[in-house]
Amino acid sequence: MRRFGSDGGQPGTADWRTVRLLLPYLWEYKWRVFIALSFLIGAKLAVVSIPVVLKHIVDNLNQPHALLTVPVALLFGYGALRLASTVFSDMRDIVFAKVTQRAIRRVGLEVFKHLHSLSLRFHLERQTGGVSRDIERGARGISSLIHLSLFSVLPTLIEISLVAGILFAKFDWIYAAITLVVLVIYIALTVSITEWRTKLRRQMNEMDSQANTKAIDSLLNYETVKYFGNEEFEAKRYDASLQNWEVAAVKNQTSLGMLNAAQAAIIAIGVTIMLMRASAGVVAGKLTVGDLVMINAFLIQMFIPLNFLGVMYREIKQSLTDIERLFKLLHVNREVADAPDAKVLQISGGAVCFENVRFGYDKNRIILRGVSFTIPAGHNVAVVGTSGAGKSTLSRLLYRFYEVNDGRITIDGQEVREVTQQSLRAAIGIVPQDTVLFNDSIYYNIAYGRPTANREEVVEAARAAHILQFIESLPNTWDTTVGERGLKLSGGEKQRVAIARTLLKNPAILILDEATSALDTQTEKIIQAELREIARTRTTLTIAHRLSTIVDADQILVMAQGQIVERGSHRELLMADGVYAKLWAMQQQEEAEAVEPL
Known part of the structure; x- marks a missing residue:
């Protein structure tokens, strides 16, 4: 499968793809989106109307007997517009809150479910700390992206458009032209520098994930660290990752200061030019003092949000980067997936059959080499052999944690690749050697x-x-x-x-993978007796190291180098005087030497 965000050198393409992937989660409550946008437009219309009302108030106050000529309606209108802008903004937030939180919830749940659907290979190779940090930052990035783009950037662009239109309609075109030129220069500078800074942000995130991974891995292995007295060694490893993060973070913060200074300079120049022209118009009698106040109020309302537009854009880019990593998890290929026509496994007895099964974790590590055996319904088949012979791999393939490279595995005649994973795993129970x-x-x-x-x-x-x-x-x-x-x-x-x-x-098929290896002798005997009773009515695959635990198995398979080299009952294998007989003699001697006086 093609990996998400793999268009190297095309960050804009990846950003738009991220947005397109996010839109369906927002569209679930489209009526809320429309209502929120209506409140947004209402708030901006109120904000833009405030300077116009203020102009009329100032012009009326600039006349003789000003207090008598200022209509009370203007004063009340000014206050009402101030209130409306705030109320509309709050109503927008209230209406849209569920949309944002539901999107975060749905994406988070989908990623969680997808991670559980991936093969064991992915989970053996993944770094828990890095994955958890990607999920955390991605969820936070969704919230930031929605809030900034819909409630900050879009309102600011609407306000700038309205202001430019008023300036063009009420005054000469030069005011609108100055506004648009400053806006274009500002946006071009912000976009170009922010694109460069996004690379620094990605580096910083990568270093942050690496540091977090090392910290979690070390803490999960707390006892091992203590056993070997490697606290200082772990601290140095962690600090090395933090140093790399520090370098990236310093570059990120330094470039931010440079960008802020450049943005402030552009805005200052634009405001100065506008006020100089407006002041000249007042002196020449072409404009009133109210016009000057209105233009100044427009500039304050427009350029202050515009100043934050740079911050918003940077945050949006950072959020898109974080969301991109989250969606990459959703696009990790499922190595094991249900077939389109997969059926529910039907258990009639629980007979298990391995037919010429070949498997390797990679092409350079072949584990099973043409393994064939059958466990009749209700029977107990034990597998023994040295470490690395492929014993535990049998249970992983039966559970379908991996797909076989060749051959097939059936349960009651149904191939495991042709039934749903849910029904397959519901029919199998395992007691593993390493219990977590x-x-x-x-x-x-x-x-x-x-x-x-x-x-x-x-x-x-x-x-x-x-x-x-x-x-x-x-x-x-x-x-x-x-x-x-x-x-x-x-x-x-x-x-x-x-x-x-x-x-x-209460599964139909039972796998005992060194199930009593961690128990003392007395408890082991008690539980072995209980397990034998339980296994009477189930198809059982017993993976054992201690041969004394499987002497009553219906059949014993002896594995070596990925192949079955011997098979038969305990008595038959002892009489054959082969590999099993030698293992039995060796373990009997070891147990005799380990006996302690009571």
Whole structure:
């Protein structure tokens, strides 16, 4: 898929594409948009009318017996226009608030859902800190872009057009020409310098994301940092990223000061020329003092917002840059996607079949080389082998975290690529070797297996996993928070929580990936017995390192270098005196040597 924003050297094209991608989210409440624009125009008409009313007040005051000649209606009209400009602006904000917040919510939700739909490969390669910062800045950028473009830039341009029209209609064309020339020069200077500054902003954002990524990665691995006493090393790595960010930020701020000075000079020259011409007109009797006051008021109303127009433009460019990075996440290609005609998986027994499956994480790292085996419905097939043999890859392919390079995987005769991922994963439960929990309560983590389950079902799952007594012994019982990634619990406690939530899911197919590796011997035996009972009615794939845990498996597959080198029952493999027999003898010797006196 073509990557978003890849038109190198064409930043304007990328900006317009970003705007086009954002418009559908705003158009959901188009009637609110129209009402808000009506209030906006009303506010600007009121603002532009104020200097005209002020001119008539001044001209009337400049006459003999001024207090008697100033119509009271003018004074009330002046106050009413001031009030109307504020009220209309506030009403515009009230009407449009839901449009902005709904757009932020919808984009944020779509990005969140898309990230969850991406393959495991993306999530193994991503940098959590950088992605979270991109999402945060993108959401803030949407709010800034909408507010600045619709409520600041557009009103300012409307006001400038109205003022130029009044000056042209009421006075000679030179006033309007001066206004437009100053405006053109100002905008041209602002755009050219801001385009250059946008590159600095992108560099600053990149350095900011890198620094944030290093900080989060270091904090997530707090224990590892402490184990090796590398606090100072981590601080230096973080500071190196901050130094790069500092250099980019200083350049960004310095260029901002230069731009502000140039903008102020252009506005000062334009105001001076206009007032000099208006003053000459008053002296010559061609203009009244009220005309001079009106022109001055127009210039103040117009050039003060125009001064902020530069700031607005810079902020809009920065917002577009931030939103661009957010939308890039939406355009990351889904490596694994449902077929257009994907059907819901129909489970009749849960038989699993791998047919000549070949797979590699990349072309230089081939993991599986023509693996074929079948797990009949209700049977337990165990897979053993050395590290890197491809055991855990089998479960990832069955879950369809990756697509096979060749061959196919079926469940009850249905190829996993032809059914929906939702129905596929709903039918499979896994107890992984490395259990990661949410930073929430124990109840939440167990109930996560089936969020619709009632409390009695959650309690029963905890009892089956032999963790209920532990939970009820805690001061906060079920409301105990497990900490970041479950670090407040021991390895065995985390593993039993993982077993409980998988039992709660009640899947037709069960994957046990070193499910009891973190448990002590006594607890392991208890849970192994429970898992054997649970597996009786399910199709089970057991990935094991300790061979003693799979001696009663219906079939054992021995893997080496991505291939099945032996298969059979525990007794058959021992009698064959091959790879499995050697692994068994080695582990039996290790366990005998590790036995401690009671």
